[in-house]
Amino acid sequence: MPSSPSAQAKSEFAEIVLAAVKFGFEGVEIGIDDVSASISIPKSEMGDLCTSIAFRLGKMMKKSPREVAIHISTNAKPTRLLKNFSEANGYVNAVLDEKEYSKLVLQQVIAEKECYGASDSGKGKKVIVEFPSVNPNKPWHVGHVRNAVLGASISNILKFVSFNVEREDYIDDLGLQMAESLWGWMNISSKPDKKFDQWMGEQYVLVNKEMEKQNMKKDLDLILKKLENLDSEESRTVRELAERCVRAQLETAMAYGVYHDVMIWESDIVRAKLLEKALKLADMKGILDKPTDGKYAHSTVVKMHKIARFAKELIGNEEEAKVIVRSNGAATYIAKDFAFHSWKFGLIDSAFRYSKFIDQDNGKPLYFTSKSGEEMEFGKVDLAINIIDVRQKYEQQIMKAMFSLIGEEKIAEGIIHFAYGRVTIKGSDLSTRSGSWMGDGKNFTADDLLREAKEVAHKIVSQSESISDKSSFDSISNSVALAAIKFEFLKFAAESEIVFSWDKALTFEGDSGPYCSYTHARATRVLEKGAFEIPKSVDADKVERGADFELIKLIGSFNEMVEKAAREYRPNVITDYLLNLSSLFSKFYEKMPIITGGESKEVRLAITYCAKQTLGNALRLIGIEPLERM
């Protein structure tokens, strides 16, 4: 892939500056990387690129920064792309040749189309992205939506930079929650009369109310005991309930355009004996202790001082050890996760069998682990990204440290806990147990959120004059609603807490998804009206130094933004970029007549086309389908 226009301009500038430095200041110790790192984009009235390198050089050579900068700017040799250099306040500013640079950008977008912005920086590496891993006894709530759209978006971004991406969903069908739901199934006589996940979630709230009234610990212990035997009737019932619930949850997932490649079920992890294999390995490496007396008698632990060598945050923790396997033989969450990650990285053999669970409406099958089925190649990755609530940071750290302890530093490094902040309702948790996810009239569920958003979108879309046929209304309002919701969850830094409010979630103007979609639709219509046809070569002579060139410069830097988003696992880099791009296109649109642009019409249409293409590519990265009209 050719390097992106902005990267090309940057590296040219770095070389020019370095040559100018070497010209008068022989022997000064500065490399191309130092110069590159000092380059940034100044306010547009100063130029198109700038470097602060003169401050550093000035210090090294005991000269004033201005003196050095003047030397650089007067000795800088223009190239085809960079034509002018000047000094201001110690900075060296450079001006791009707008015609040459525009041509470069426009031609690259036109040549690469939906691949524009992609790169091969992740080529040859496999990554497994785990999300949203919702317990199979309730509907997705708005917090799960955040998790899901983050996971989907990160997967898209990594794929765009050529990682081999596996989207995986972990289903815990053996936890306490499932035991409790099974108790409800056996003891509360209510029939499923609505979407199954919704019904199960409501029933679960009833079980918890019942638990406040009567002590059912004995019942639950008995159920848990029976669930240990995977062939017991209880186990089969639980799995059936879970599968039914997951089917309902997947309807939600697909409504949100969230897809996976494989689901790993906890009961199959047990069946495949991953835990035994992983613990045996850990034991062989000598990291496990089995105290015979004291506080941790008869359990299996990892001593805290060992962990703390690799997780400095845990130094000073009052606990002496972390329990891995309880004295009653039950594994803790950390043990299970350790085993699961041993599988992900191919450290222990997989004995999983897979079957097709459903055909997703994107045309791709979703596989799941099952008792029977065939062997397939999932896992064995270089990188595992876990989209998990920030509150589980402690456990994730311990699990990572365990890999460091057994000498698998590469695995420890490859486990990325993508910690996202909570979604709260007025500062209080969305609790599955208490039922705080249920509201008056509308629930804080993914289904209700989408329904509400669609309703609002429908009202606005129905005022649009550009849509004539009624059948488009529904699909367009659906897309607009999804754009609003997804954008709203992705535009904030992932670690920040979000206080959910209906008002904010249903935003259609300003810094929002629909604003970006609108810009895309508007650009599309201009191209239609202008009868734009993709030219064989672009003539950029009519590019001015106005809103047109500002827009072109931003288009040219898309690839850099994608790389940044991928490197830092930050979808909000893309949402930021989209807002900038939409805003610059709107300015260009307001200030420069496109179709009525006379001699400039042709190039302005080409700019419009490239803006549209880039908007579309960026929107797809965050899981929003670009609209042709709305």
Place this chain on the structure above:
RNA sequence: GGGUGUGUGGCUCAACUUGGAUAGAGCACUGGCUUGCGGAGCCAGAGGUUGCGGGUUCAAAUCCCGUCACACCCGCCA
């Protein structure tokens, strides 16, 4: 007690990892743009001691130390 994170106009946030010229958006507020290619838009305005104190630096929202406030985590729960 130990740890992690957050603190930026009235409100919601961005920029902090990698220090750079006048701290950016949106909402709300004031005023303007529609006989123009889609007004879900655009233009102009007002609003900031970046929690507080110190330090490093030519340069600090950004790095370091301290401090205050808030949130979360530290269980043989999951």
